[in-house]
Amino acid sequence: DLPTHSQVLDGEIAVLAAATPTEFAAGIRTLLDSPELRAAIGARARERAETLYTVPAFETQLLALYTRLGGQEREPEAEALLQPEAPQ
Secondary structure, X not given: OOOOOOOOOOOOOOOOOOOOHHHHHHHHHHHHHOHHHHHHHHHHHHHXXXXXXXXXXXXXXXXXXXXXXXXXXXXXXXHHHHOOOOOO
């Protein structure tokens, strides 16, 4: 659970743990002990990665940035990608 990780990860798609051996081990143990949790986190992480971290998503976000910098209207698809994800 470090700021460098929480730029991309959160509790919906990861088990975040303090950067100590004990807490990190506890996070791993949580996942080892719960196949249902592993599957749910994995599915949400895959969905987010496929939505936000693909080349097409990057291109859409970059185009939206260029459009915003140029003072033009954004495409609706690009606008949606720029909105913060609502908690689930």
